[in-house]
Amino acid sequence: MVIHQFYDKGLAHASYAIIRTGRMVVIDPSRDPQPYYDFATLHEADIVGVIETHPHADFISSHLEIHQTTGATIYVSKLTGAAYPHESFDDGDVIELDDIKLKAINTPGHSPDSICILLQNKNGHDAAIFTGDTLFVGDVGRPDLREDAGNITAKKEELAKQMYHSTRDKLMQLPKNVIVYPAHGPGSLCGKNMSADLQSTIGRELRENYALQLMDELQFIKTLTTDQPFAPKYFGYDVELNKTGAPQLQKSISSIDRHASISDNSTLIIDTRPKADFRKGHIKGSINLQNGEKFETWLGSIVSPDEKFHLIANNHNELDIMIKKAAKIGYESNIKAALLTPDNANEKSDNLDLTDFQTNPNNYTIVDVRNWGEVNDGTLFTDPVIIPLPELRERINEIPTTNKPIVVHCAAGYRSAAASSIIAAQIKSVPVYDLGEAIVDIAKINI
The missing domain is CATH 3.60.15.10 (Ribonuclease Z/Hydroxyacylglutathione hydrolase-like)
Structure with missing residues (x-):
């Protein structure tokens, strides 16, 4: 046996x-x-x-x-x-x-x-x-x-x-x-x-x-x-799809359009490239959901089952990987088009002055996008705006649009990359910064 x-x-x-x-x-x-x-x-x-x-x-x-x-x-x-x-x-x-x-x-x-x-x-x-x-x-x-x-x-x-x-x-x-x-x-x-x-x-x-x-x-x-x-x-x-049975995998992913171009921003854009590449240039309004160990979970947490999206990757091999990851949760049918980095990916991300932030954190609006279980164990800054990443798109209007720049953090940098891109696409009045991996060292200091 x-x-x-x-x-x-x-x-x-x-x-x-x-x-x-x-x-x-x-x-x-x-x-x-x-x-x-x-x-x-x-x-x-x-x-x-x-x-x-x-x-x-x-x-x-x-x-x-x-x-x-x-x-x-x-x-x-x-x-x-x-x-x-x-x-x-x-x-x-x-x-x-x-x-x-x-x-x-x-x-x-x-x-x-x-x-x-x-x-x-x-x-x-x-x-x-x-x-x-x-x-x-x-x-x-x-x-x-x-x-x-x-x-x-x-x-x-x-x-x-x-x-x-x-x-x-x-x-x-x-x-x-x-x-x-x-x-x-x-x-x-x-x-x-x-x-x-x-x-x-x-x-x-x-x-x-x-x-x-x-x-x-x-x-x-x-x-x-x-x-x-x-x-x-x-x-x-997924419960409902598993109850009826999903379409055959290869047949389903082979029908995805890989030749389309993004002519407007009416469809959600999921950019799976590393955040260093995304920050240098991306399509305005896109979400930086990087290829990572939990990509599937975060994709299905941010994007609703009835939403279509464009999928972007650096090369064809990575694009194939991301399509298959989306298919693990039945989201391959949501992909309107899968494509490599387009020529009009020229929107740049703001760069945080980390020294100024650590010296003057009160001069920034801090958004904590960790899960409630993490938040309940304690916050790392005084009076942050707490909106877990899965809730962010629906609650973004709760972020104050004062003259303070916005700094977004999670626990290690993956979620904050996605969250800062979501916020930056909606709030244009102030800079939006991703604290990224620097949160790890800040957390050690606070401990």
Whole structure:
């Protein structure tokens, strides 16, 4: 038997392949199916099944494409209301791969239609469990993403109550040596306290996971519904797209226009170049969302699912990478055109006099675009304007338009580059500066 984990660090997403005697089942695949095809070829296996633990909010799955390409059966809970060809996979249902079994366990909590998959080895012993977004290493799935998405909606308090019973009545009853394989790791927005480890055991989680410790139902609900991270704009959109099934990846991205020019600024422009290049010259009004580890998350946090945008990169290879990153969250269809740096990219960014700012911070309007969880741990300046980056485009009118220049900061410089470009496109009366990486040294001094 082979169990292999595929891990996408950008979305902190783990998917899995299970192979037994030449037959392979994939669990929670990412948008690009090619790694699973390659793995099957390497092991001379046929992909016979794809299991979806729930309709994912944070990435687009290739379950339908894998089915269309290989004929593999898609398995999903009947509660999902899936609009693609599938077989229901709920309590009591079993997939047999020769002498091992994959058993469905309904575990509502993160979503009403969540399932886990228990693997029983050839000796009939419980050996591993694929927990989707129900149980993570050090955490459980957040319960607030299905209040307005999917065919079944539920308030976060009700889902937290269901998570309490899914963990106590089902997962915590498994043998302590059962290996836990979750769908996410640290950095995912599907939980709030994930460990750096990408697998665990039931025994370890019983000892170390805050959500599995002794507490009553009401205390658990309060704990689970408090201090969850923000939910990007694209989450509900991805739930719906995963419920129907996304178009095939290569066909979808090949239809993107790569020859158009930007003749007006009526369409949003996402410039993915390094900020040093952006500052030297960019199209007026564009947003500098750099190619980085969390590009997909920030794209889907700043841009709404119904917004079209132009995508800019330095060269064709980088453009291909950025298109595929956008496609991970189903945003390739939002790309009106993908192009290299155009000739009219001649708008320059203002340069901050860092010495003057550090000497006279009160002479500037300081905008803090960190997330609320970071802000709640303390601010680095006196009386900043606090607007987290995902909220900035909607709340930009809250920034005072006095005669003070504006300085934007985050925690390390990535978000402030995007935020300062958003603000500079809207506020022309004063200079807008990006504090950038200098915030790291300033934070050390304040500590």
